[in-house]
Amino acid sequence: MQGTQSTGSPFAPHTAAQRDAMLEAVGVETVEDLFDIPEPVRFDDEFGIDARTERETRRLVRSILERNDDLTELLGRGHYGYYVPSLVDHLADRSEFLTSYTQYQPEVSQGFLQALFEYQSLLVELTGLEVANCSMYDAATALGEAATLADRVRSVDGHRVLVPDLLRDGRSSTLENYVAGTDLVVEAYPSDDGTVDWEALAELVDDETVMIYAENPTVRGTIEERLPDIGDLAADVGALFVLGSDPVALSVLERPADVGADVVVGDASVLGLGTSYGMGLGLFATREEHLRQVPGRLVGVSEDATDRRAYTLTLQTREQHIRRERATSNICTNQAWVALRTAMHAAMLGPSGLVELANRGVTRATDLAGRLDDLPGVTAPVHDRHHLREFVARLERPAGAVARDLEASGFAVHVVGDHEIQVCTAGTTDDELDAFVASLEEVGR
């Protein structure tokens, strides 16, 4: 019956004879007899959705998505279009990985469990923290979970969560939703030339502060210079220091454990996923002392009945399916397959490849900023800081108008102020950057 629609779902394999045999075995005349739905709430209408062949469906989706403009994206601010090696697509798409469920039967899930264990290990090396879970949804939800963790593990009276004023809306708004059911109150602290205004922050921190959040690099692509001091501020009042970052940045930037970070969150999908309209992979790592308060799934090592090393989900009594309303989080379905892809991409790069990718992000951002600065009507970078991947440029013309003109010539950039755009080099080629510089020269003044 494959390929035709009149008989129903193309993925239900029953022949008419088999249906009849099954109905007889069950003891009913028709399938409808099996639906125990009271008449008043039965749906006798139609959705009005036409069935299509596979070929027609592919054509439909392709024709819809072809309405997307083909632009060179110089976009970042937390979501990066790094090239993903073919190995990742081909091996992650192996159907055993793609079509398996959560590893509740570890004896038949050893491969995926080991891959997730290796992903956790990658994050342990990158952060220097002892515990990493095997995924939250994205950076924003991981930040929300960090705040509820702080609420659980900090015994101070206060409820203040301090975040940078530059925090992007998706993260701050998600954080607000996560803390809405708690007593936590989110407050923004000021920034100074694109990084933390440490003096202002020090003024704000008090013994009612349960969490200080900072990002490295910041949403503007600048590198934080006072992380150890922020760590000290947090430690002095017993607050959790939560640091936002990502696996590429962590390959070269100061190790979170060394600057006093208690929790690292961020988007790990910068490796392995490419641009995907914002799909993510929430990174979450913390110190061993918070192990039993960690949200999400953890893969641990054990032994099987032959004393061989084996992997299993562990400490599940923290999780919703066991602990219900006393769980550390409500997360169930997570981003496991993206974690697999991230681990594969990182393994493909290896330590030298990761470091090279991150260093290239520094040099290319610096170089491009220098080239833009040479253009009439453009000043870059706006912040007198070190940058990774991206930077802010100031324009004489209104930024919105410049961005529209750039779009018309095939480039997408962020508008971050009346006269400011943000430009990201991640995932771009040198030729694309050359063409961009030429375009901005045209429209920038």
Place this chain on the structure above:
Amino acid sequence: MSDDPTPADDTRADGEDARVRYDQARYVEDGQYEPLLSEKDLTRVEVGEESPLPDDLTREDLELPELSEPELARHYTRLSQMTYGIDSGPYPLGSCTMKYNPKFTEDVAALPTAAVHPDRSPGTIQGTLELLYRLQDYLGRIGGMDAVTLQPPAGAAGEFVGIRVAAAYHEHNGEAHRDEVIIPESAHGTNFATAALGGYDVVSLPSDEDGRVDLEALEAALSENTAALMLTNPNTLGLFERDIEEIAELVHDVGGLLYYDGANLNALLGRARPGDMGFDVMHYNVHKTFATPHGGGGPGAGPVGVVEELAPFLPAPRVREVGGSDDADGERGEPTYELFDPDHTIGKVHGYQGNWLVLVKTFAYIARLGDVGLADASAMAVLNANYLASQIDYEIPYGPFHHEFVASAGEQDAAEVAKRMLDYGVHPPTTKWPEIVPEALMTEPTEVESKATLDRLAAAFDAVATEDADTLEAAPGRTTARRIDQTSAARNPRLSWQALEDD
């Protein structure tokens, strides 16, 4: 492998060979399964020396495996072979709806035009917005809901949106005092955890002797403090809550909202809609109902539908159609799509717009099946569950059920039954839940299994049903790993290869 223990006996007690088994590929080298990447290589790179950044802003070094592409290809191929997926065999996990995932949806999600940055201006991603808009529309029709958001990245995230929307709605109406959410004891654990995350007190609702909502208990639980009742229908026993109209009336009478947990929607497509049953807000587990691969635990997506009254509170932004402008001949042009923030939005629950690629697959699946295919999927899911149930020896205490049933392993330990079923080459059902059935085996074959496969599954159930405790305890014998000691994993947590070095 010479050091392999003898597989457990595979004959049934009555002497008949069950013949339902296959052995998973597995690798053993020097007494160990596939080595960790870190055991193949660890290379330390000095970072400070290489970096264009000043030393005080960089880490000292980075130590990770540095392997060739062929080595990695073999590593991950072997790991995949040590993983059981729905493409490996039947996967009748109750409530999880593990159905076959068509391959063409992977291809459409991989189209280069699907790969866009979330900060692109709406005018340059009309295709993405159109697809989202059309999916919102599809889901609204399927659920009988007036407005849909696609932002939640999973079912539990959808529940959270439902709870936050309910809170915002009550607060908007000056009823912020409502601080209780009522949840049946048999509900998914996420319901309880979500209500707690939303700051609500959970009021647990017992089932009646038929396994459904106890109306008297519900009446007793409802009050002016009720914010919402969270309900799965059919419930986790696969039973349709026949009193749904009365339940809705009771909840609405005290000013509460009725929340539909969409985990079991696969049973109802084209036959009943949550909106018609009186539900005010629902989530769709698109990875279950509409067949997008579970990916070893995700990603999924949990769109939320609401009735008109609640639409202003949905997460921002949503997508809407702006009528195509008239051209010179008065012909309507192609419609355009824009993002907008609902008037009283709760804000965001994800950094961007959720799990986009999962939504592409969902759209493609719905567009492929259409009305007829979706309704047939439910019909066959229900037939399959009823047929399988009719063929197994274990007792099924509650009925009539829809797409899943909960059998009781009786004197046997359900978790042990599951381990032994692995030896018969099939994935076992969900076990020991819901707790109202002793030693529960919660089974959901879905519509994609053939009669022959269901007969194999039934043979596995029945073979295990006759086996003694010793046999079950020795299982599994033919899987990649033998029985794994979960207690020691929790007692002595080793969660990274770095932790193994400390042993």
